Amino acid sequence: MAAAAPAAAPAAAAAPAPTVPAPQVPRGQVDLVDFVDWSGVECLNQDSSHTVVNALKQGYRDDEGLYLASDSDEQLLIYIPFMQVVKLHSALFKGPEEEGPKTIKLFSNKEHMGFSNVSDYPPSDSLNLSSNHLVENKLVQLKYVKFQNVRSLTIFVDNNQSGSDVSKIQKIALYGTTVDTTNMKDLKKIEEH
Amino acid sequence: MICVDNSEWMRNCDYPPSRFLAQADAVNLVCGVKTESNPENTVGLMAMAGKDVRVLVAPTSDVVKILFCMHGLEVEGEANLTAAIQVAQLALKHRQNKNQHQRIVVFVGSPVRDEKNVLEEIGKKLKRNNVSLDVVDFGESDDRKPEKLEALVAAVNSGGNSHIIHVPPGKTALSDVLISSPIITGEDEGSASAAAASGASRFEFGVDPELALVLRLSVEDERARQEAAAKKDAEESSKAETKGESSTSDTGTVMAEAEIASNTSLEDMKCKLKDEIDLLRKAQEMLLEVEENSGKDTGSETANAADCEMSDGASDDMDLTLALQLSIQKGKTGAQSSKVFEDQSSVTSIIDSVRSEA
Numbered sequence: 001m002a003a004a005a006p007a008a009a010p011a012a013a014a015a016p017a018p019t020v021p022a023p024q025v026p027r028g029q030v031d032l033v034d035f036v037d038w039s040g041v042e043c044l045n046q047d048s049s050h051t052v053v054n055a056l057k058q059g060y061r062d063d064e065g066l067y068l069a070s071d072s073d074e075q076l077l078i079y080i081p082f083m084q085v086v087k088l089h090s091a092l093f094k095g096p097e098e099e100g101p102k103t104i105k106l107f108s109n110k111e112h113m114g115f116s117n118v119s120d121y122p123p124s125d126s127l128n129l130s131s132n133h134l135v136e137n138k139l140v141q142l143k144y145v146k147f148q149n150v151r152s153l154t155i156f157v158d159n160n161q162s163g164s165d166v167s168k169i170q171k172i173a174l175y176g177t178t179v180d181t182t183n184m185k186d187l188k189k190i191e192e193h
Numbered sequence: 194m195i196c197v198d199n200s201e202w203m204r205n206c207d208y209p210p211s212r213f214l215a216q217a218d219a220v221n222l223v224c225g226v227k228t229e230s231n232p233e234n235t236v237g238l239m240a241m242a243g244k245d246v247r248v249l250v251a252p253t254s255d256v257v258k259i260l261f262c263m264h265g266l267e268v269e270g271e272a273n274l275t276a277a278i279q280v281a282q283l284a285l286k287h288r289q290n291k292n293q294h295q296r297i298v299v300f301v302g303s304p305v306r307d308e309k310n311v312l313e314e315i316g317k318k319l320k321r322n323n324v325s326l327d328v329v330d331f332g333e334s335d336d337r338k339p340e341k342l343e344a345l346v347a348a349v350n351s352g353g354n355s356h357i358i359h360v361p362p363g364k365t366a367l368s369d370v371l372i373s374s375p376i377i378t379g380e381d382e383g384s385a386s387a388a389a390a391s392g393a394s395r396f397e398f399g400v401d402p403e404l405a406l407v408l409r410l411s412v413e414d415e416r417a418r419q420e421a422a423a424k425k426d427a428e429e430s431s432k433a434e435t436k437g438e439s440s441t442s443d444t445g446t447v448m449a450e451a452e453i454a455s456n457t458s459l460e461d462m463k464c465k466l467k468d469e470i471d472l473l474r475k476a477q478e479m480l481l482e483v484e485e486n487s488g489k490d491t492g493s494e495t496a497n498a499a500d501c502e503m504s505d506g507a508s509d510d511m512d513l514t515l516a517l518q519l520s521i522q523k524g525k526t527g528a529q530s531s532k533v534f535e536d537q538s539s540v541t542s543i544i545d546s547v548r549s550e551a
Contacts, residue, residue, distance in 0.1 A: 042323075044322060044323055048351050072320050072321050073317075073321070111291070114286060115322065
């Protein structure tokens with residue numbers, strides 16, 4: 001498929017009935033999953049049988065049956081450090097219509113936050129997802145200027161679509177570029193279902 | 194983070210020697226095990242009762258500081274469990290090494306005044322913040338206390354990281370019951386290593402257990418070498434006997450012959466023996482010094498162990514002085530080497546007998 005313009009994925013026109021369209025990696029951006037420092041990834045309030053790895057790691061996140069679920073209540077706090085400094089461009093969240101995340105706050109370069117201090121700082125960006133985003137693989141544009149120098153990202157899931165006690169996320173994908181090298185020839189185009 | 198109950202309820206003596214002292218012993222055990230299992234572990238201490246819930250020692254890897262604090266702690270007031278857990282959580286939040294897993298160990302000896310749902314709320318909060326909780330339920334027991342504490346631990350528990358143990362009053366020490374419990378054995382370390390760690394720390398109380406191990410090894414080494422030297426002596430004497438046609442009873446002539454035949458080797462052996470004796474003596478002295486320090490400390494078991502060691506040391510010491518004197522004598526009077534040899538064989542036989550006793 002030709003690399004389409006960033007953001008909106010094409011509607012399911014050519015395909016039969018409701019297949020989810022593959023997300024197009026925005027031009028000039030890379031999937032940052034390769035730059036995640038896995039030893040430092042943490043998630044507060046995750047259900048021990050449905051951990052954050054299910055939503056982030058290559059392979060796990062594409063499996064429909066594996067998802068990240070919250071435990072005591074619907075909030076989640078995910079901390080993702082990167083192996084090098086990156087710029088974030090856009091993000092993709094995938095989850096069930098009911099329990100998928102709704103309000104998401106992103107904090108850049110804040111280490112080891114807890115639920116108590118999420119309201120202490122203004123977020124670098126605040127996202128309001130609709131069920132379209134979750135189901136149709138719609139990329140969410142981030143405030144690029146705020147994410148120019150990201151060492152670590154903290155994702156705070158405030159509530160979910162239906163307001164249920166458990167939030168579920170099937171996939172989190174982050175797109176951007178690394179600061180050191182932006183070799184256009186190395187861009188990988190990832191086609192996913 | 195260890196929360197101790199220093200309320201008035203701890204004066205009771207249904208756990209020998211008293212609830213408070215049994216708890217102190219248990220705290221000592223937990224500290225020791227945690228710091229020994231991983232050098233990066235830190236332990237903190239806080240008091241639940243008194244005027245206020247307060248942090249006595251911020252998380253540190255220095256066990257001595259914690260023991261010192263426990264020693265100086267006063268029994269007063271009423272324990273406030275919910276406040277204590279919240280303060281402990283806060284203390285853990287501000288730990289220096291953010292990569293450390295957070296755990297609270299609570300000793301609950303007084304009755305629990307808070308309601309079950311309040312405790313469950315607290316438990317949930319702990320779970321959200323990835324803190325695990327271990328509860329030691331002892332002391333006062335009304336009908337609802339175990340149930341409430343079970344509910345608390347169940348609320349915190351996420352994949353078996355939190356435990357609760359109920360200890361009824363009786364003769365067995367609190368720390369003995371704890372050793373076999375999952376609080377000490379934990380997720381990955383076996384009870385053997387924990388027992389070994391606690392055993393080692395009890396043997397050489399107040400001394401670095403690694404040093405204790407080294408001392409023990411060096412003493413054993415010396416003993417082994419002495420054994421080898423003694424065996425050589427015995428071999429020499431037996432060889433001498435076969436050389437001379439007379440029987441073993443006539444030691445005088447045999448010894449003389451042996452002496453003439455292998456004078457130089459004997460000299461060497463005697464020198465070696467003297468060196469070994471010196472080394473052994475030094476090791477024993479160090480050991481005795483250490484036990485003197487440990488002998489003053491708590492626990493009748495440590496005192497007993499120290500006593501046994503001292504008696505052995507004393508008897509060895511006498512033999513050693515005897516041996517030293519003999520070897521010095523030998524240096525002075527070369528002509529009387531036969532007599533010395535005789536004495537030396539008796540010395541070695543004494544050492545053999547002592548070793549068989551020990």
